[in-house]
Amino acid sequence: MIRRRRILSPSFKLWLGRNQLPILGKGGASLLKAINRYGSIAEASGKLGISYKHAWNRLVEIERAIGEPVLRTKRGGRGGGGAELTEAALRLLRSYERTERYLSRALRDGESWEAIGLRISARNRLRGIVEGVEKDSIASKIRIRIMAPAVITAVITREAAEELDIKPGDDVEAVIKATEVMIAKD
Secondary structure, eight states, rough: OOOOOOOOOOOOOOEEETTTTEEHHHHHHHHHHHHHSSOHHHHHHHHHHHOOOHHHHHHHHHHHTSSSOHHHHHHHSOOEEEEEEEEHHHHHHHHHHHHHHHHHHHHGGGGGGGTTSSSSGGGGGEEEEEEEEEEEESSSEEEEEEEEEEEEEEEHHHHHHHHTTTTTOOOOEEEEEETEEEEEEO
C-alpha cells in the first residue's frame, strides 16, 4: 500500500491585544464590520446569527479593553435607532483588517516571512520621527528624520499612509528593502 504524503498548509487565528489580553479577533471584527455596514446592532447580530445580547456583551468587552467607546447609538422606536462605529472602533477594525491581509499574503508567499521580521537584520531598520507627510491621489511621501542624523523619504500608497495614520511627530521605523523603503509603526 502506497501512502500519499499529506501536505500541511499554514493557517492562523488573529487576535489583536494589549498586555497579553485579547481585544479583537475574527468574531469581534465581523461584528464591528456588520454594524458599520448595517448601522444597527440588531441587524448586524441577526446577519451574523448571534443574539443581540451576545453582540452587546462583546462590544462592552472591546470598549473595556481599549478604554474608549466603540459605538455612537441612537434610541430606537418608530423610524428606528441605529449605531455607528466611533473613530476608535474604525481604527481598531482597520488595524485588524490590515494585519489579517498582510498575514494572509505572507502565508501564501514564503518569501514574505522575511518582511515580517523573522529574518530582518538590524541593518535594515532605522528608527526616526516623521517630519512631513505629502499625499496625492495615489501615493504618499513620508519624510523621516532618522537618528543617524539623516532624513529618509519613503513613497507609500495613500491607503497605507491613512491606515497607519501617519502624521508629523510619529515615532516610526524605516524598513529598508532592496528597492524600496517601507514604513512600520508600533
